[in-house]
Structures are given as structure tokens and as C-alpha cells.
Amino acid sequence: MMRFMHWNHLLAYLALTAAHGAAQALDATSLELAVGEKVQMVRLGAQWDWERRWFQSNGTHIGGYWDLSLAQWRGTHYQNIEGQTQNITSIGLTPVLRFQQESKKGFYAEAGIGIHLLSELYDNDNNHLSTHFQFGDEVGVGYVFNNKLDMGLKLQHFSNGGIKKPNDGIDFTSIRVRYIFYVRTRYRPPSRSTAACRPPPETPCGWRPRASPDASPRHAIQNSRQCRDAGSRCANQWCRVC
Numbered sequence: 533m534m535r536f537m538h539w540n541h542l543l544a545y546l547a548l549t550a551a552h553g554a555a556q557a558l559d560a561t562s563l564e565l566a567v568g569e570k571v572q573m574v575r576l577g578a579q580w581d582w583e584r585r586w587f588q589s590n591g592t593h594i595g596g597y598w599d600l601s602l603a604q605w606r607g608t609h610y611q612n613i614e615g616q617t618q619n620i621t622s623i624g625l626t627p628v629l630r631f632q633q634e635s636k637k638g639f640y641a642e643a644g645i646g647i648h649l650l651s652e653l654y655d656n657d658n659n660h661l662s663t664h665f666q667f668g669d670e671v672g673v674g675y676v677f678n679n680k681l682d683m684g685l686k687l688q689h690f691s692n693g694g695i696k697k698p699n700d701g702i703d704f705t706s707i708r709v710r711y712i713f714y715v716r717t718r719y720r721p722p723s724r725s726t727a728a729c730r731p732p733p734e735t736p737c738g739w740r741p742r743a744s745p746d747a748s749p750r751h752a753i754q755n756s757r758q759c760r761d762a763g764s765r766c767a768n769q770w771c772r773v774c
Contacts, residue, residue, distance in 0.1 A: 557713075558578055558579070558580065558713060559579050559580050559581040559597065559712065559713055560578075560579040560581075560597075560682070560710050560711060560712040560713060561576070561577065561578055561579070561710070561711055562575075562576070562577040562578075562579065562599075562682075562708050562709065562710035562711075563575070563576060563577075563708070563709050563710075564576075564577065564603075564686075564706045564707065564708040564709075565706060565707050566686075566688065566704040566705060566706030566707075567704065567705060567706075568702055568703055568704045568705070569657055569659070569702075569703070570607060570608050570609045570656060570657040571605060571606065571607045571608065571656055571657070571702065571704075572605070572606050572608075573603055573604065573605050573606070573704055573706070574603065574604050575601050575602065575603035575604075575622075575706075576601065576602050576603070577599050577600065577601040577602075577708075577710075578599075578600045578601075579597045579598065579599050579600075579710070580597060580598045580600075581595070581596075581597045582595065582596045582597055582598070584596065585634075588634070591633055591634050592631065592632065592633055592634065593631075593632065593634060594629055594630065594631050594632075595629075595630050595632060595636070596627060596628055596629045596630060597627075597628055597630070598625065598626070598627060598628075599624075599625070599626040599627075599628050599644065599646070600624070600625055601622075601623070601624045601625075601626070602621070602622070602623055603621070603622040603623075603624070604619065604620070604621055604622075605618075605619070605620040605621075605622060605650075605654070606618070606619055606620075607619075607620075607654070607655075607656030607657070608656070608657075609656050609657040609658075610655060610656055611655055611656075612656075612657060612658045618652075618654070618655065618656055620650050620651050620652055620654060621650075621651040622648050622649065622650050622651070622666075623648065623649050624646050624647060624648035624649070624668055625646055625647055626644045626645070626646025626647075626668060626670070627644055627645075627646065628642050628643070628644035628670075629642060629643055629644065630642040632676075636676060636712075637676045637677070637678060638675065638676060639673070639674070639675050640673070640674055640675070640676065641671075641672070641673050642671070642672050642673075642674075642684075643670065643671045643672070644669075644670050645667060645668070645669050645670075646667070646668045646670075647665070647666075647667060647668070648665075648666045648667070648668045648690065649664055649665060649666075650664045650665075650666060651664075652664070654702065659700040659701075659702060660698040660699075660700050661690070661691070661692065661698075661699065661700065661701075661702065662692070662696045662697060662698050662699060663692045663695055663696050663699075665692060665695070666690045666691060666692055667690070667691060667692065667693050668688060668689070668690050669688065669689045669690075670686050670687065670688045670689075671686065671687055672684050672685060672686035672687070672708070673685055674708070676712065680711060680712040680713070681709070681710075681711060681712075682708075682709070682710035682711070682712055683707075683708070683709060683710075684707070684708045684710065685705075685706070685707060685708075686704075686705070686706045686707075686708060687703070687704070687705055687706075688703070688704040688705075688706060689701060689702070689703050689704075690702045690703075690704075
């Protein structure tokens with residue numbers, strides 16, 4: 533009974549997270565194709581950017597996003613019998629950190645550790661996972677093109693972290709295609725608490741929210757270099773444009 537309640541709580545948490553994400557505009561969607569030892573996986577994903585930048589230096593920074601995924605596994609050696617298949621559905625949520633350029637285009641590297649729930653216990657090619665709950669570790673590299681298409685290669689490992697044995701672990705190598713929307717409706721202007729950074733009403737030069745030429749408004753207040761180059765009154769909020 534306690535185990536049943538535990539999984540119900542986990543499912544409820546993932547459902548609430550998905551509902552919260554669905555209430556926000558999507559930043560990107562993805563499709564992954566992965567292979568492991570006598571197992572394949574297809575996964576659909578939806579991503580929401582954290583809109584945060586850490587360790588900004590030399591035109592790069594560390595950002596991040598939430599990755600909500602729905603996957604289908606297909607093992608071809610169920611119970612170690614060649615030709616016997618096992619189909620497993622997996623739902624997961626992963627926070628991902630990404631090292632990337634300020635423009636969020638070009639080459640990047642990323643890593644994340646998430647939680648996943650399998651529809652049944654994995655038993656394939658003499659590899660076993662004894663719990664439905666699994667941790668998913670991943671590292672990857674990729675490239676974001678000017679047309680917002682993101683192509684990446686990832687290495688992934690699934691295990692329950694030693695919660696219960698057997699815990700053989702499963703490794704996947706995957707190719708991911710991701711399209712980034714850069715939704716514009718999320719931009720929030722400065723709050724009233726930042727009145728000192730508001731543009732003065734009297735000025736021969738126009739004041740407007742800082743934005744780089746290729747950035748959407750919701751990322752407008754994140755590129756301080758553009759603001760400093762233009763000559764700013766408050767570099768984190770507004771740019772003076774003459």
C-alpha cells in the first residue's frame with residue numbers, strides 16, 4: 533500500500549509540473565532517436581527556458597531549461613530471449629544546464645540529471661532494473677543554427693541509484709532534433725520597485741528596453757553588452773538610443 537501511494541505521489545508531481553509548464557508558452561520541442569544494448573528508444577520532449585544566465589564571460593554563459601519528456605523503449609531480448617520484445621513507456625522531467633554563446637546560437641555543451649517513471653520493470657538482454665523509478669543522467673553537445681534548429685548528440689544513463697537491486701543500468705546514445713520558438717510574449721518590463729531605472733519623460737533621445745537586434749523582447753534585459761554599447765542609464769534594464 534505504501535509503495536502504491538509513493539508512485540501515486542510521484543505521478544501527481546509530474547502531472548502538476550506538466551500542467552504548470554503547459555500554462556506557460558513553450559520555448560522548444562524535440563524529437564530523439566536513441567539506441568542501447570539490444571534496445572531502442574524514441575522520445576518526444578518539451579522545453580521551458582529558465583531565462584537565467586550565470587558566469588557570463590567572453591561572450592558565453594551558462595543557462596538552463598526544464599525538459600519534460602515522453603518516451604517509448606523497445607527491447608529485443610526480453611527475459612534474455614532473442615526475438616522477444618518488451619515495450620516500455622517512460623515519462624521524465626530533467627533540469628538541464630547548458631554552456632552556450634550569448635546569442636544562444638552556435639556550439640554548446642550541456643548536462644542534466646532527471647527523474648523518470650517506467651511503465652514496467654526493465655528485463656532485457658540479461659539487464660534488469662528492479663524499480664519503476666529511475667534517475668536519468670545525460671551529457672551532450674550540439675549546434676544551434678540561425679534558423680533556430682538545434683541538432684545534438686547525447687549520452688544517457690538510467691539507473692535507480694542503488695535504491696534496489698538488481699540495478700544493472702541502461703546506456704543510450706541518442707540524436708536529438710530540437711526546434712526553438714523564442715516565444716515573445718514572456719517579456720516583463722521593469723517593476724515599479726526599479727523606478728530609478730525607468731526612462732525619464734524628458735529626453736531628446738529615446739529610451740527603450742534593452743534588446744539585441746536578433747533577440748526577442750523576453751530576452752531583452754539579458755544582454756548587457758548591447759546596452760553598454762548604446763550608452764545606458766541602467767545597464768540591466770534600459771538603453772538610451774539616440
